[in-house]
Each structure stands twice: as structure tokens, then as C-alpha cells.
Amino acid sequence: MRIILGVGGGIAAYKSALLLRLLTEAGHSVRVMPTAASLEFVGRATWEALSGEKATHEVFDDVDEVAHVRLGHEADLVVVAPATADLLARAASGRADDLLTTTLLTVTCPVLLAPAMHTEMWRHPATQANVELLRSRGVTVLEPDSGRLTGADSGPGRLPEPATIADAALGLVRTRDLAGLEVVVSAGGTVEALDPVRFLGNSSSGRQGVELARAALERGANVRLVTASIQVATPPGVAVTPVRSAREMQAVMVDAAATADVVVMAAAVADFRPETVATDKIKKVEGGEPPVLRLVENPDILAGLARDRRDGQTVVGFAAETGDADGSVLDHARSKARRKGADLLVANDVAGGRTFGAPDNAVTILDRDGGTVATASGSKAEVAHAVWDAVLHVRG
Ligand code: CTP
Numbered sequence: 001m002r003i004i005l006g007v008g009g010g011i012a013a014y015k016s017a018l019l020l021r022l023l024t025e026a027g028h029s030v031r032v033m034p035t036a037a038s039l040e041f042v043g044r045a046t047w048e049a050l051s052g053e054k055a056t057h058e059v060f061d062d063v064d065e066v067a068h069v070r071l072g073h074e075a076d077l078v079v080v081a082p083a084t085a086d087l088l089a090r091a092a093s094g095r096a097d098d099l100l101t102t103t104l105l106t107v108t109c110p111v112l113l114a115p116a117m118h119t120e121m122w123r124h125p126a127t128q129a130n131v132e133l134l135r136s137r138g139v140t141v142l143e144p145d146s147g148r149l150t151g152a153d154s155g156p157g158r159l160p161e162p163a164t165i166a167d168a169a170l171g172l173v174r175t176r177d178l179a180g181l182e183v184v185v186s187a188g189g190t191v192e193a194l195d196p197v198r199f200l201g202n203s204s205s206g207r208q209g210v211e212l213a214r215a216a217l218e219r220g221a222n223v224r225l226v227t228a229s230i231q232v233a234t235p236p237g238v239a240v241t242p243v244r245s246a247r248e249m250q251a252v253m254v255d256a257a258a259t260a261d262v263v264v265m266a267a268a269v270a271d272f273r274p275e276t277v278a279t280d281k282i283k284k285v286e287g288g289e290p291p292v293l294r295l296v297e298n299p300d301i302l303a304g305l306a307r308d309r310r311d312g313q314t315v316v317g318f319a320a321e322t323g324d325a326d327g328s329v330l331d332h333a334r335s336k337a338r339r340k341g342a343d344l345l346v347a348n349d350v351a352g353g354r355t356f357g358a359p360d361n362a363v364t365i366l367d368r369d370g371g372t373v374a375t376a377s378g379s380k381a382e383v384a385h386a387v388w389d390a391v392l393h394v395r396g
Contacts, residue, residue, distance in 0.1 A: 001028045001173065004071060004107070006080035006100040007047070008087040009037025011150045012116040012159035016081050017042065019162040020050050023079075026170065031071060033057060033100040035087065057099050072106030079169045082116035082159045083141070085127050091139075092130035110172035112140040114165045119155030142168060163359070167381040174385075176220030177392060183221045184256040185213045186267035186301075188230035190246045194293070195278035202268045205357035206230025208318075208380045209266035213238045215384035216262075224260075226252050228267055231357065246270050246298040257305055257313070262391055264316040265302040265342075273298050306341035314391055317342040322351040334370030343368055343394050346387055365390045 003023055007016050013034075023030050032047035032055040039057070047055035080087065080100070087101075091113070096102040104111065113134065121127055122144060131141045142165065145158040159165075187209020189202040206227060213225040214235040223238045228249055234240050241256075243249045246269045257263045272295035282291060302317040309315050319336045321329040333347030345366045362377035365387065373393065376386030 001076040002074050003028050003030045003169075004075045004078045004103060005030050005032045005051075006078065006083075006087075006104075007032060007034040007038045007042070008080065008082045008084040008116075009035050009040060010082040010084045010116050010159075011041060012082040013038045013041040015159050015162055017046055017050060019079070019081055019165055020047070022162055022166040023169075024051065026166070029053070031055075031075075033071075033103060035098055035100055037084075037086075059096075059099050059102050061099070069106050072103045073108075075103075075107050075109050077109055077169060077173050078104065078107055078111040079114070079165065080112070081114035081162075081165050083113040084115075085117045085121045085124070088113065088115060088127060088130045088134065088141075092133045110140065110169075111138075112142065112165070112169045112172060114142045114160055114168075115144050115157075116159035117144070117157050118149055118153065119157045122157045140168070140172060161359075163379045167379055171218050171381075174218050178216055178388060179220030181216075181221045181261045182224075182259055183216050183262040183264065184224040184226065184253065184260045185209050185216070185264040186226045186228070186249060186253060186269075187213070188228040189268040190228045190249055190270045190298075191244045192246070192270050192273035192298075193244070193277045194274050195280065195282045197281055200270060200272075200274065201229060202270065203357070204229075204268035205232060206267075207232050207357065207359070208361060208383065209264070210234055211380040211384040212264055212266055212387060215381060215388055219385075219388060221262075224256050226256065226267070246273065246301065250299050250301045250304070253301055253305060254308075257309070260313065262314045262316065263305050263309070264387070265305065266318050266346075268320065269301055270298055272296065300340075302342055303340050306343075314344070314395055315342045316344045316346065316387065316391060319345050319347040320350040321347055322349065330364060333364065333366060337366040337368060337370045341368065344373065344387075344390055346383075363387075367394065 030051045031053050032051050044055050090101050145160050146156045147158045148154045188206035189204035192200045210232050213223050216223045225238045226241050275294040275296045306315045319333045321332045323329045329349045337345040346363050348363045361380050361383045365374045373390050376383045
């Protein structure tokens with residue numbers, strides 16, 4: 001894909017070097033268009049070295065090529081980061097006073113602007129009106145992050161992280177290759193009650209499952225998300241069914257699987273639950289023995305879904321593994337793939353609490369025989385897309 005990366009004149013321009021890296025590493029060719037002011041922050045040599053292409057900012061550079069028209073027509077996507085208050089104003093009013101703003105008037109592809117400025121400038125009615133106008137014209141304007149700004153000040157105005165910008169931008173041009181499919185995804189960690197206030201739980205944040213749902217939605221699927229104690233927001237447009245225990249999750253998943261084309265068990269399901277749930281709060285008895293917990297086994301939801309899957313249905317499981325004396329992460333994952341009978345098993349290494357709640361993940365996607373279908377690493381959104389690619393691959 002051909003991407004134009006516009007860079008505005010703000011201190012956050014240096015973060016766009018990382019954004020450029022992410023876009024080129026994902027296999028895209030990127031043409032950087034810095035504004036004149038941005039070259040005060042990051043020089044042309046950085047952009048040219050990292051992109052392997054010219055970085056021009058003047059309409060009068062390479063006039064013979066009519067660059068603003070040609071580059072604009074060739075582009076599949078435009079990303080502007082940081083978009084300063086001035087750049088937002090110039091884009092909103094249709095100014096054409098440098099190569100970037102002129103090009104913005106010639107493109108027909110999706111455009112994403114990632115603003116960064118001081119909080120006062122972001123909140124100013126003039127800026128907010130410009131953002132609203134740009135959005136009404138179909139331009140995607142990200143909300144800035146909150147946090148420490150250039151000086152001692154803090155508040156909304158920070159440039160979102162490069163990975164967030166890259167995900168949002170690439171999401172705009174994603175093909176709707178899951179259109180017509182009904183998918184159900186479980187996310188989070190089940191909660192097994194001990195008494196009315198206490199429970200056994202786990203550290204799953206639900207982030208990977210939520211990203212799977214978001215990615216499927218972006219790609220046109222009809223998505224149901226079954227959540228257990230998640231710590232992240234769910235995407236609008238996804239039907240959400242909250243549950244608590246493994247058995248509640250099983251009932252909802254089995255029900256949803258009756259019509260789903262793809263079923264994904266990304267939730268961390270408790271293998272055991274307390275044998276009894278006290279109806280009243282368990283009391284500490286002065287001088288008495290601590291209570292002993294007796295556990296009983298929970299149903300294996302994934303194995304059941306895989307066993308009972310309908311014709312043409314794809315069942316995907318996850319395997320959170322740590323290596324040990326008996327084998328590596330992959331050894332354990334391969335035997336789990338064979339044991340569970342799912343069409344795909346997405347294995348990740350969780351040694352030392354890695355991946356729980358983290359924005360990044362690294363996985364190996366295995367087939368039913370334990371063979372490697374794909375590997376993926378990066379943001380949980382990127383991993384989610386790799387999982388859907390693998391689903392489409394096994395569905396043929
Ligand atoms: N899973 C499930 N029901 C359970 C336990 C796990 O559906 N009672 C699913 C998870 O959602 C995941 C896959 O099985 O998709 C593997 O989960 P994991 O916790 O890694 O494996 P376990 O089956 O619990 O095996 P073990 O704890 O022995 O590694």
C-alpha cells in the first residue's frame with residue numbers, strides 16, 4: 001500500500017519516526033511530507049533515510065512531476081502526525097500553501113489526522129470547530145492522549161502512541177473480508193464465587209479478546225463478545241454479553257455457537273471452582289483454623305465447542321503457556337492443540353505475567369495437529385488481525 005505520512009511542526013514530530021518505522025515494517029511504502037515548520041524539529045535526512053524516498057514539502061519541488069496531484073492519486077492512505085492546531089486549521093479551510101495541504105485537497109483515499117498540541121489550543125473553540133468540520137467531511141481525527149506535554153503542563157494534547165496511530169490508520173483501509181460471517185469471541189477471566197463477596201479469579205484483562213472483536217467488526221463480521229471481568233472498554237457495534245463464572249460462559253457460548261461461523265475462546269477460564277459457595281460471608285473464627293477450600297473441575301468449554309462444532313464452523317482456542325522442565329512453550333502448546341481439537345490454537349508465552357494487560361503480544365498460531373500456521377507479534381490489534389487472517393486461511 002502507498003501511504004503519505006504528513007508531519008506537522010510540533011515537538012511530537014520525533015514520534016512520527018517510530019510511526020514511519022511501523023508502517024514500513026508492515027510492508028507499506030511511505031512518502032513523508034513534512035511541513036516547513038516540522039523540519040525545525042526533525043530534519044529531512046531522517047525522513048529520507050527511514051522511508052527510502054524523497055521527503056518534500058514545497059509544491060515547487062519537482063514541479064515537472066506535479067507531485068501533489070500524482071502523489072495524491074497514488075496514495076491509498078494519508079496519515080498526518082502530529083497534526084498541529086495550525087495544520088488542522090489549514091486543512092479545515094482548504095488552504096493549499098504547502099505540499100501537504102495541497103495534497104490533502106487532491107486525495108480521495110482515507111485520511112487520518114493525529115492531533116498534538118497544548119491543552120488550551122486543543123480545547124479552543126476554533127480548534128474544536130475545525131475538528132468537527134474535518135470529521136463531517138469524512139476525515140478521521142483521533143482524540144489526543146492525556147498526559148505530560150512539552151513543558152511542565154499536562155492534560156489532553158499528547159500525540160497518541162505510534163502503534164495506536166498505525167492501528168487506527170491501517171484499520172481505515174482494511175478489507176471487509178469477514179463480511180457475512182457471524183463470530184463469537186469470549187474475553188476476560190472467569191470469576192468463581194467463594195461467598196457473596198469473595199471469588200477466585202485470574203489476571204486476564206480481556207484486551208486480546210476485545211481486540212479480536214474489534215478487528216472482526218472492522219473486517220465486516222457480525223460480532224458477539226462474551227465478557228468475564230474485563231478491564232477494557234468494548235467497541236461500539238459489538239453485541240456484548242457479560243458473564244461471571246465458567247459455567248455461565250459455557251451456557252452463553254454454546255448458545256451462540258449454534259449459529260456462529262467462527263467461535264473464539266480467548267477468555268482465561270478457571271479450570272476449577274469452589275465445591276460450595278457460602279450463602280453468607282465466610283467469617284474468621286478467633287483462634288480457629290483457616291478454612292480449607294475444596295475445588296471441583298469446571299467444564300472445558302473449548303473442548304466441548306470443538307467436539308460439537310457444526311459443519312463449516314471454525315473453532316479457535318488460546319493457550320497461555322510457560323516453558324518448564326517437561327518442555328518449551330511451543331511443546332506444551334502443540335500437545336494442547338492436539339488435545340483440544342480446535343481448528344486453530346493461538347499460543348502465547350505468559351512466563352513472568354507477560355502479556356496480561358499489556359498492549360503487546362507475540363503468538364504462534366497452530367493447527368489441530370500442532371503444525372505452525374503463522375506467527376505474529378506487535379500490538380494486540382495486530383495479533384488479532386493475524387488470527388483472523390489464519391481463520392480465513394483454514395476456512396479456505
Ligand atoms: N478453556 C476452556 N475451558 C476451560 C479451560 C480453558 O474453554 N475450563 C479454553 C481457554 O479459553 C483457551 C484454551 O481452553 O482457549 C486453553 O486454556 P488454558 O488455560 O491455556 O489451558 P487449560 O485447558 O486450562 O490447560 P492447562 O491449564 O492444563 O494448561
